[in-house]
Amino acid sequence: MTRLTEVLNRGRRPGYHGKFTNYKEVFPYKLPLPPILKNSVSNKKDKSKVAPCLEEIGLLLTCWKSSDFSMKGCEKEVKAFNECYAASLNQPPQTGSRLSAAEVNKLLKRFPQPPHSYK
Secondary structure, eight states, rough: OOOOOOTTTTOOOOOOEEEEEOOOOOOOOOOSSOOOSSSSOOOOOOOTTOOOOOHHHHHHHHHHHTTTTTTOOOOHHHHHHHHHHHHHHOOOOOOOOOOHHHHHHHHHHOOOOOOOHHH
């Protein structure tokens, strides 16, 4: 028996499968926006940074409140805060695995995205 299927189906529409009408033709996808990156990112606050010496500041403020904002009687808290602050200045800045928004914007200025040809 000869194979006539290919010959007979040659003139039919693509996507047409004879008596089965459930098969719909493939819908061509249209891009609403071109798939490229912008040359900047939003500059949101970095929530990962923690202020150093927060506990010492709290103790110092409560001491000042109890002593009517005078330095007398709060020397111990002031000294603890100054020591903590000096220690935090000597520490190297923490580096994380993610870049901040300012660093990403600086890199994108140095290496901008190529122009696109999508329409």
